[in-house]
Amino acid sequence: MIESQSVSFQYPGDKTIAFQDFSIKKGEHTLLLGESGSGKTTLLHLISGLLRGYKGSIHFLQKELNTLSESQLDQFRAQHIGFIFQKNHLISALTTEQNLLLSPYLAAKKSDKERIHYLLNRLGLEKKRKANVKTLSQGQAQRVAIARALVNQPAVLFADEPTSALDDKNCDVVIDLLLEMANESQATLIMATHDQRVKNKISKQIILNS
Amino acid sequence: MNLFVLVWNYLKAKPLNTVLNLILLALGIAVITLLLVFNNQLQSNITKNGRGIDLVVGAKGSPMQLILCNIFHVDFPTGNIKLNEAEKIAKNRLVNQAIPLALGDSYAGYRIIGTNKDYVQLYDLKINAGKFWSKPLEVTIGSYVAQTAGLKLGDTFASSHGMTEGGHSHDEHLFTVVGILEPSASVTDNLIFTSIESVWIMHEEHEEGEEEEHHHHHDTASIVNPSKLVSSVSANDSTHEVTSLLIEYRSPMGAVQMPRFVNAQSTLQAASPAFETARLFSILGVGVDVLMGFAYLLIFISSLSIFIALYNSLKERRYDLAIMRSMGASRLKILVTVFTESIWLTLAGSILGIVVGHAVIYALIAFLPELQKTGFSAFIIYQEEWILLAGSLLLGCVCAILPAWQAYKTNISEVLAKN
Structure with missing residues (x-):
């Protein structure tokens, strides 16, 4: 599904970073492991089409990302990709349900109320449907972020350091939930992390050295 | 979810800012509406009363x-x-x-x-x-x-x-x-x-x-x-x-x-009625001009305030915008969102202002017998008021240009990586 060959990226006016070749098959959950500064966020942004201008080749679902324009990349992300970020970052002006409704709206897709209803139920957020996201606990917010990433049924679910702020117990819960939900939605989970606690959970690992 | 729900929720999330901007703009527009209606009705009254008399x-x-x-x-x-x-x-x-x-x-x-x-x-x-x-x-x-x-x-x-x-x-x-x-x-x-x-x-x-x-x-x-x-x-x-x-x-x-x-x-x-009323208008005109100037000053301040509010809120919202982009929102969609927010404010402000202007005239007519005698009406909408609305649309666009451009140029990866 994703093949990367001799990819390197030069930070504007700064050093160039080269990445090892790898390929990820459909359904093959993968960890991008590395210390901070090792470039794992950069790699994640490159293969998810958030960052352009790399050398080499990244094929994603048979498409060379470098050949896509900015707006084609937007569409590509809308079609195939869901994101979970470290701080969840929900849109604080909206309610839980509106945050989920935002996904299809921004991706220019029809909103599937049933899917949203299902996800809210599945993640135990039904009671918080109309709540402003500012009132949610951290755990609830993280579940909303997971639901938001999965609303559009993406082929790939990217997660950037989803566990770094969590204690051991919650770390376990979140990783399990992520894997469970990814499997359920038939999405391939690709997670960038420096968190050693998740090593045992996902066997396929791409290790970046700084 | 649609554009208007999104914009409305953003505006609702900052009620004080939104209300302040609305009030500022509405005040300016209300003063202009007031002068407009009075001036027009006074003129038409004068022409009506003076017709056929040389x-x-x-x-x-x-x-x-x-x-x-x-x-x-x-x-x-x-x-x-x-x-x-x-x-x-x-x-x-x-x-x-x-x-x-x-x-x-x-x-x-x-x-x-x-x-x-x-x-x-x-x-x-x-x-x-x-x-x-x-x-x-x-x-x-x-x-x-x-x-x-x-x-x-x-x-x-x-x-x-x-x-x-x-x-x-x-x-x-x-x-x-x-x-x-x-x-x-x-x-x-x-x-x-x-x-x-x-x-x-x-x-x-x-x-x-x-x-x-x-x-x-x-x-x-x-x-x-x-x-x-x-x-x-x-x-x-x-x-x-x-x-x-x-x-x-x-x-x-x-x-x-x-x-x-x-x-x-x-x-x-x-x-000569024509000459004397023209003279009367030129005397009244000074006062009208001063008030008009004041109204335009109010509108200028309110547009500045709307611009600053948008600019600041977009700075806070840089991460929001980057997230939205990551979810597949096109740059155009982000641009339209910012413009809509600004235009919503200016348009709502002007409509409010026009309504307040007419309401004030209605109240003046109701409470001042002298005005009742002149046959003034609060329910006549003048063409110039449509121009005011169109102008506020334009104002909304102008206020949004810079913030929208900034939002448009946002480097998603950089914002997300900085966190």
Whole structure:
């Protein structure tokens, strides 16, 4: 599904970073492991089409990302990709349900109320449907972020350091939930992390050295 | 979820900012609307009241006063002129029509106008109930007078001397209401019409005893050569007086020669309604300009405030925008969102302002009887108000340009990586 060959990226006016070749098959959950500064966020942004201008080749679902324009990349992300970020970052002006409704709206897709209803139920957020996201606990917010990433049924679910702020117990819960939900939605989970606690959970690992 | 829900929620998330911006803009627009409506209605009122009158001839004094008194019926008369002198003007070959007015009395603050049937034609007055005045001491009243003074057909009243309430009252003779006019939304709604003779009768009491024989004008049969202006007295009568003549020229030549001709007479002066109202507007114009300037200042401040609010909130929202982009939102969609937010504010502000402006006029009309008399209305929407709305749309766009451009240029990866 994703093949990367001799990819390197030069930070504007700064050093160039080269990445090892790898390929990820459909359904093959993968960890991008590395210390901070090792470039794992950069790699994640490159293969998810958030960052352009790399050398080499990244094929994603048979498409060379470098050949896509900015707006084609937007569409590509809308079609195939869901994101979970470290701080969840929900849109604080909206309610839980509106945050989920935002996904299809921004991706220019029809909103599937049933899917949203299902996800809210599945993640135990039904009671918080109309709540402003500012009132949610951290755990609830993280579940909303997971639901938001999965609303559009993406082929790939990217997660950037989803566990770094969590204690051991919650770390376990979140990783399990992520894997469970990814499997359920038939999405391939690709997670960038420096968190050693998740090593045992996902066997396929791409290790970046700084 | 759609564009408007998203924008609305963003605005709702900062209620104080949103309300402040709305109020600032609405205030500016309300002042402009207020001036607009007043100016327009004043102008149309003035044109309506002054139509068909090329020149007003009266006693020497202020020409502005002559116009205000005899056309708009707001100021006091400059004095009276002798009937025979008025006739001389009326007989001039450049004059098509000369309508005499005799003022001096009022009832409950409404002026009593002594005139003839030409006035009815000039203002196209229509009877709603009863008939037009014909015999002395019969009056036909304007619709607003009937409504507020509570006069009905057949009612009688004593007029009081002067143009305001509480003057010396002429109890010896009573007027009888014989007709009520249809509303015309002009000054005639607030007037009481009678014949010139009635006004004379009212005022003769002062001279009674000195010149008892003056009553001869009641005796129409004895008149051989009736006056052109008042048919019940003979021509060249120097004992009776009128307040003014409303003159319509026979040809444009009148405008050149008549004022000079009239002003050459030692006791008379001529005033042109067009010229005097233009002068009045240029005097009022200064005040209007100052207020307008103030309103534009308010609008400028509010647009600055909207710009700053947008700019700041977008700085806070950089991460929001990057997240939205990561979810597949195109740059165009982000751009449209920012523009919509700004335009929503300016448009809502102007609509609010226009509504407030009209509401203030409505309140002023409701509480100020003077305004009710002028026939002002709060429910007329002027073309300029649509221009205001279009302008606010443009203003919204201008305020959003820079913030929208910043949002458009946001480097998603950089913002997300910095976290």
